[in-house]
Amino acid sequence: MESDYSRLTSNLGGMILVAVLDTATTPKVVGFAVFHRIIDEAELSNLAVDPDHQHQGVGRVLVEEGRKRLLEAGVRRVYLEVRVSNKNAQGLYYSLGFGLHSLRKDYYRNPNEDAYVLCLTLFPPEVLSTAP
Ligand SMILES: CC(C)(COP(=O)(O)OP(=O)(O)OC[C@H]1O[C@@H](n2cnc3c(N)ncnc32)[C@H](O)[C@@H]1OP(=O)(O)O)[C@@H](O)C(=O)NCCC(=O)NCCS
16 A cells, blocks of 8 residues: 555656644644546545544545646546435535446445445636636
8 A cells, every 4th residue: 555655656647645733742644545646537536534633524625626726737527426225425425416327236345335436527717707
């Protein structure tokens, strides 16, 4: 796993965002988000927030920051998979504008479960300013 992330940092399309709480005596990592970009599409492949710091907006900030950077890099669609039972994460993604794209049967193991594939379309400011 560690080597996967080291490889990602040297991959041009890879982006890892880390949320650090620096009010503590020793700065503490409280969450991270991992994105992979291929031309104008990207995948949010991992997002996690320390259980002691959940429901404080950390997950939202990580996805919003990723969305902003991907839009600037020319990405127009972001996809992700989420367990059908993971209502916490779905609540966050839907509130950020992701929509249901498809169902991926038997995607997860331990325990076995289907995945929802969610998609977010990113609109550059010039498109938004001329939208009806
Ligand atoms: C999913 C996860 C990343 C959310 O992180 P978080 O920092 O707790 O989320 P936030 O505090 O930014 O929540 C933002 C929004 O998500 C939604 N949300 C968060 N928790 C929710 C819950 N328990 N039920 C419904 N919606 C929820 C709400 O809309 C919330 O907005 P609000 O705080 O204004 O109500 C976190 O719960 C986590 O790490 N879970 C374990 C790993 C995981 O499931 N990762 C996702 C894999 S796809």
